[in-house]
Amino acid sequence: MRAPWAAEGVRDFGFVRFEPGDVFTEHFWRSRWYAVKEVRTGDGRLKGWYCDVTRPAVVRDGEVVVEDLDLDLWVSGDGASVLRLDEDEFAASGLAERDPEAATQAVRALDALEAQARTPAGLSALLA
Template identity: 80%
Template sequence: MSAPSDETTVEVVLVKAGRTKIRYPARVLADDGVRLTVRAPWAGEGVRDFGFVRFEPGDVFTEHYWRDRWYAVKEVRTGDGTLKGWYCDVTRPALADGAEVRVEDLDLDLWVSADGAEVLRLDEDEFAASGLAAADPEAARHAVRALDELEALGRDGLLALSAVPAPNGD
């Protein structure tokens, strides 16, 4: 696949329970046909304090979406480039058509601190309450496996997984 131009942007659309949760523009850094990497400023309103990390205006997210994996990995840095850590969403594989990348959030999340000391499984209660296990047992199994895989990757270090590939996919 060809290298994206410096001006290539996509609209990231995060869907949860059939409704759009958030949408925002992001600059395409690389797309090898399987993994799409984009960069965008914090798109939330104001500050979101999770207790273990704060996302706030000025933060920059380098986001990795796979068309064949059930998760997305988001490297989070302050505006001055200091690594905060990685926020990982368990999602259905991304659907990307060149103008938009659409991901369906399946409630499970993982946080890995910059130093790797904290690897936190998040929102397992929301996932259980979502009813996905009854409505789509196969997707629920994929989601649980994805969270387990992310946790193992988080304990081994997400830096290699979230490295930005060369523009030509190498």
């Protein structure tokens, strides 16, 4: 799925700024516990990848449905910055108590994304 940045104005996270003109190409999988958004500027320069840890995607009535599990990973376009995000939100969500298997899968997915991001091929290898 490909879409322009839909929010009004600029959103500065400190490690990246999403702004009008940015284009997000989102990749979903039915067997993987994550979704990956490739983020580019309007002129095509790669900003990086924003990865959401989710339950595997389900296609229902022509829609892609995913359940966000709060864990995220940011990887800068040059691969120099790999940041685990929202681990505090994940811990506070209570998923580990409600659904321990899903919590285990979520942590494994975040670990796998981070490990892939730190390889020479980076996250591009997942999207090829």
